[in-house]
Amino acid sequence: MIKIWGRKSSSNVQAVMWCISELGLDYERTDAGFTYGVVDTPEFLALNPNGLVPVLIDDGMEPLWESGSIIRYLAARYGDDSFWPKDAVARAPVDKWAEWAKVTFSQGFTVPIFWHVVRTAPKDQNPVAITAAVKALQGKLDIAEAQLSRHAYLAGDTFTPADIQFGHLLYRYFTIDIERRPRPVLERYYQALTERPAFQEHVMVSYEELRAK
Numbered sequence: 001m002i003k004i005w006g007r008k009s010s011s012n013v014q015a016v017m018w019c020i021s022e023l024g025l026d027y028e029r030t031d032a033g034f035t036y037g038v039v040d041t042p043e044f045l046a047l048n049p050n051g052l053v054p055v056l057i058d059d060g061m062e063p064l065w066e067s068g069s070i071i072r073y074l075a076a077r078y079g080d081d082s083f084w085p086k087d088a089v090a091r092a093p094v095d096k097w098a099e100w101a102k103v104t105f106s107q108g109f110t111v112p113i114f115w116h117v118v119r120t121a122p123k124d125q126n127p128v129a130i131t132a133a134v135k136a137l138q139g140k141l142d143i144a145e146a147q148l149s150r151h152a153y154l155a156g157d158t159f160t161p162a163d164i165q166f167g168h169l170l171y172r173y174f175t176i177d178i179e180r181r182p183r184p185v186l187e188r189y190y191q192a193l194t195e196r197p198a199f200q201e202h203v204m205v206s207y208e209e210l211r212a213k
Helices: 011-022 042-047 067-078 088-117 127-150 161-175 184-194 197-202
Strands: 002-005 027-030 055-058
Touching: 002 011, 011 027, 011 067, 011 161, 011 197, 042 055, 055 067, 067 088, 067 161, 088 127, 088 161, 127 184, 161 184, 184 197
Parallel strands: 002 027
Antiparallel strands: 002 055
C-alpha cells in the first residue's frame, strides 16, 4: 500500500495522485500542508526535513519527496514501456518534456500568474504585472502548441509523465480569470485530458481554499 501525505488542493500532490491513479495503484493519502498542518510535526519532519508535501512511502522504502522524483519512481517501478520507456534513448524525450513542464512552464505560470491571481488578495493584486506575466507565458505556450500539433501527447504519441507534469497545470491555466489567446491545438489536448477519469478525480479539484480574500 502506497502512503502519501499532501492536501488535495496542492498542485504537486495532484500531479503525484494523478500518476498513482493512472497506474491503478492502491494508496492511502493523509491531508497535510497549508491549513491542514502536520508538516511541522516531528513525525513528518522525520519523513521530509523540508516540511513540504508531497511525501510518499511505498512498501516500507525510504520516504520520497519532490514530486518529480516521486513520479519518475512510480513510472519506473509500475509503468509500462509506453509510459516510461526502459531504454534511455527512448525515455529521454519523455524526461525532457516532463522537466520542461515541471520547471520552465511552471516557473512562467505558477508564481507570476496563479499566485498573483488566486493567492493574492484583490486589493494587493497588480494587474499590470499579471498582464505582463501572461504575455511572457505566450512563448512557452507557443512551444506546447507546436509540439502538440505534431503529436497526440506532449512527448510523443503516448500518454506519459510529461503529460502529467504539464496537464495538471493546464487545469489552473484554463480556469483562472485571465485573458487567453485562442489555441485550438492546446485546447483540444486539454479537453482530452479532462475526459480521463484520473484527471477528473485528482486534478479537477477546487482551489477556492487557496484564494486570498
